Amino acid sequence: MIFLAEHYLAIRNLHILTAVFSVLMFSMRFLLIREPAGLRRRWIRVLPHLNDTLLLTFAILLCIATHQAPLVTPWLTEKVLVVILYILAGLFAVKWAKSRRGQVTWFIIALILFAYTASIAVSKSTLIF
Numbered sequence: 118m119i120f121l122a123e124h125y126l127a128i129r130n131l132h133i134l135t136a137v138f139s140v141l142m143f144s145m146r147f148l149l150i151r152e153p154a155g156l157r158r159r160w161i162r163v164l165p166h167l168n169d170t171l172l173l174t175f176a177i178l179l180c181i182a183t184h185q186a187p188l189v190t191p192w193l194t195e196k197v198l199v200v201i202l203y204i205l206a207g208l209f210a211v212k213w214a215k216s217r218r219g220q221v222t223w224f225i226i227a228l229i230l231f232a233y234t235a236s237i238a239v240s241k242s243t244l245i246f
């Protein structure tokens with residue numbers, strides 16, 4: 118526990134870095150929807166999953182280091198719920214939407230949800246809870 122507290126800033130910065138990289142990889146995958154050969158590249162299929170695993174790992178480490186947890190800390194609960202909505206919107210944007218208009222709409226919704234997640238993290242306040 119002391120180790121995590123001492124390295125809080127490094128863990129937080131790595132969490133932020135992996136979050137930014139995650140949205141960049143999502144954006145790249147969205148832009149490659151019309152180029153299936155690009156989406157089949159191994160690194161494009163593997164790297165986002167590795168990054169998102171690190172993102173989740175750093176999130177858990179931050180929860181442990183700060184003694185905060187979803188369902189206990191309102192802003193963190195809302196952040197987790199919005200992240201889930203972001204993931205679902207991303208799935209609609211790159212997999213489930215049938216039309217280009219639907220894909221673009223869901224992509225924009227996903228980016229708005231990502232921005233909202235970041236604002237919750239920075240402000241440590243919520244709109245819902």
